[in-house]
Amino acid sequence: MPVTDNSLLNDIREVNLSYLMLAQRLLQENFAAGMFRLGFDVDVAETIVRLSPAQLVKLAGSNSLICAFRFNDYQLLSALTQDVLGGVLQQAHSTILLSQKSFAESAV
Numbered sequence: 393m394p395v396t397d398n399s400l401l402n403d404i405r406e407v408n409l410s411y412l413m414l415a416q417r418l419l420q421e422n423f424a425a426g427m428f429r430l431g432f433d434v435d436v437a438e439t440i441v442r443l444s445p446a447q448l449v450k451l452a453g454s455n456s457l458i459c460a461f462r463f464n465d466y467q468l469l470s471a472l473t474q475d476v477l478g479g480v481l482q483q484a485h486s487t488i489l490l491s492q493k494s495f496a497e498s499a500v
Contacts (some may be wrong), residue, residue: 401455409452411459415440416448431460 418426
């Protein structure tokens with residue numbers, strides 16, 4: 393494997409571990425809010441909370457990203473990136489759009 397491939401794999405593993413640690417922390421501090429922010433259902437959230445440090449490292453060692461980009465809808469992404477509302481109102485609008493997206497996905 394070329395050096396750049398190893399570097400990319402190391403970066404992916406680092407992102408995975410950071411994401412898992414953040415997810416676990418969010419869920420431990422406020423389970424419901426963490427589930428909402430991460431877009432997890434109860435089963436996934438409970439599994440993440442129960443992972444040991446060794447399990448986190450092992451899971452993070454995947455050569456694929458384990459987190460998903462939630463903005464796979466162009467209209468949603470463009471609405472969130474436009475600064476038409478500004479400040480706190482923009483943040484509230486983003487939260488509403490994301491919660492609707494999460495709800496729609498879980499209802500399918």
